[in-house]
Amino acid sequence: MPEDKKVEKVLKIVEALRAVIGSSSDPFNVDVKGQIEALRRLLPEWSELDEILADVEAMALLSRIVELQEKWVRYQASSLYVDPLLVELKIVASTPERLAEVFAGSWHPILKVEQISKIELMNAISYWNNLLPFDKRFSEELGQERELATFDAKRLVEMKILTEEEINRRIEEVYGELKPMLDLQGKVDYWRFVEGKDSNETIARAVILSHIVSSGLASIEVKPLEDNIFIVKPGLSRQPKSVAITIPRSRGGGM
């Protein structure tokens, strides 16, 4: 037999023994005598340390199997041994009411007292009196609550997230795109115009458009009954007013 085949045989024995030990299957399914004989035949041929260690492991597992066999015999001889199949048959044949009686008839509940002592009660009062109000308790972890605020272009420039040049370039870019459309069509569908390749770009275009509208280069017309929003030429709406448009994250990238 080639060398690697012999090692493989020992490793297979080790795997099979581990499987029996790990499960609750019958340890008598293992042919202990046959396995020891196989290991004995292979033993003189081992020369490498790894091979000898594999042999030692197999022997250790076989001794564990013998131990399990002893326990198995003891258990089968005990008063608690019942054939699992018989138990299954009895369970299937019984009604839930009968099974409940079976459990109750063997159930001896633990006795315990659920009562608070005077000392525990005093500790609880002291704890409660020293407890900070809920809003103060977590202020350190959560920090102080802050008012909602808006980020306008000026703030973004102040925070050095955007430069004024960058904003102006983006406004000119978007306005350069919008103006010919307004000249040609008179009004442009808002969602079709702000739509970008993804939701981030859609939001960015909507922000830039709001700057264009705020600076009087275009206007917004909302048709609530038709559920339409249009970008129109400036001065067409009667009274200037602020319009809030919510942009869901799902918008953009193939609306």
Add this chain to the structure above:
Amino acid sequence: MSLEADVAIKVRKALQIMLTPKVRAPGVKGWELKRAIGRDYYTIIQALNTELDKLGLMVKIVGESGELPPQAEQDQLDDARFYIIFKEPLTAREASPSGMSIDDMAALAITLSYLTSKRGKAPAKEVERMLKEKLPRWKVEWNIRRFVRKGYLLKNDDGTLAIGWRSLVEVDFKSLLTLLLATPPKEQESGEPPTGPQ
């Protein structure tokens, strides 16, 4: 102080310690009793048991693998947990005010008898299959989780279920199997006459 008076005080002390609510699980370790009432604590527990017997209660001493035999060694007693339990079992009707429904008790009877027949451990899937014979599907997993939480079952990392600490204390497995095996066939229970060959 007379010996009798000393024993009476120690018996009361032992009872208090055993009934005091515990943070994790009920019962008290042998070494805790030794620390509180002295080295002769097992004699005191036997005296307490005599008193409890009059009330239909008893002390049960449970080690890692179940109830300790009367001839247990001192080391085993020190490591074991001492509980006070009902001496006599209840009927299903008497047990229901404890919060256990008929289905809950039936589920425990199925699970524990099946695990006992499998030497205390079986794959969770097998236990679920048995429970589905008698319980609605949605209740099976829910019940197993609850029994694990209460200590009736133990969930192992290898996907098996085993008998939990509370079952070892509260359930008389010999009675459980005897009662289950004594269950008459379903046809007779429902009052239908058994059918024989025509």
